[in-house]
Amino acid sequence: MKPKIMTQTEFLHIVMPFKDKVFRLAKRLLVSREEAEDATQEVLLKLWKNKTKIQEYKNVEAFSMTMTKNFCLDKLKSKQAQNLKLVHSNYQDNNTSLQKQLEFSDSVNWVAKIMEDLPEQQKMVVQLRDIEQYDFDEIAKMLDMNNTAVRVALSRARKTIREKLTKTHNYGVK
Template structure:
């Protein structure tokens, strides 16, 4: 989960105002956390409208549940979970979009099926490549193309930094399924990034 600057004291006064039903507190909550949470929703659902709708669902749920907020987790963590839930709910209920065929997701032997095997070591040049906006855009596009069943696991584990048990619970699958999907999603992305970096980085060519 990306850290969001927020002090416990600020949280406490905002929570108290929300519990007291003060009108300005709702707006303050949306303005303070909305941009960050919209980013979370965008990584899980498809399309800007869907992400905004998920964010609205999330805030409405949070407003309703604020009386039950115990403060076991930070306000940011609590809102983050509610947003992930709202986004996953949207994802489940919308019509499935046709998915790109990721034939290499069906086995765990990514390396051996790669026609470019043996691989080129671009692990260090990837650090340089990551500084370029087009590389980051390419990686995001590759993540977006993953089938939802794999993409949601990858986003929750590697980007939102949920652990395996939390991810399994959130998605209603077994921890073992989380591990298998995460590994295959990473392998599929590795293979695509490999092809990209070989094509664009002359130093990465064998």
């Protein structure tokens, strides 16, 4: 059967469920909100341009996450080459509207800061597992790693976060 041309509505129907995940992964890597927004638009535009192809993919979501990863890593690489420093000033724009969450605000932001210092691969693994709750096979596919490597990276990242939080907790260092 010949694939028919996808309409905008059909396309949006496909990408809507995971566009936030694309954005969050981009933000995890690029840190700045604006840059993550630009990256997300770029990725979605690329998907739209390849709309005839994406109908053939079984898992458009996984494909899009891989695309996001590659796009952001390229961006970081070129940025490093230009010797530019990342600007990050938007930890606050999480949904910390509830009073209960405000109490945590400081220590929660501290977790964001800790995650920023993780190596890129560990950042992505934590993002995809602890925040997006993908299973290990999906993450392995998205990041082009094997299952064990994903678990190892995840374990390292979690232990680093725990250690830094324990230190903060014990000494009140912020």
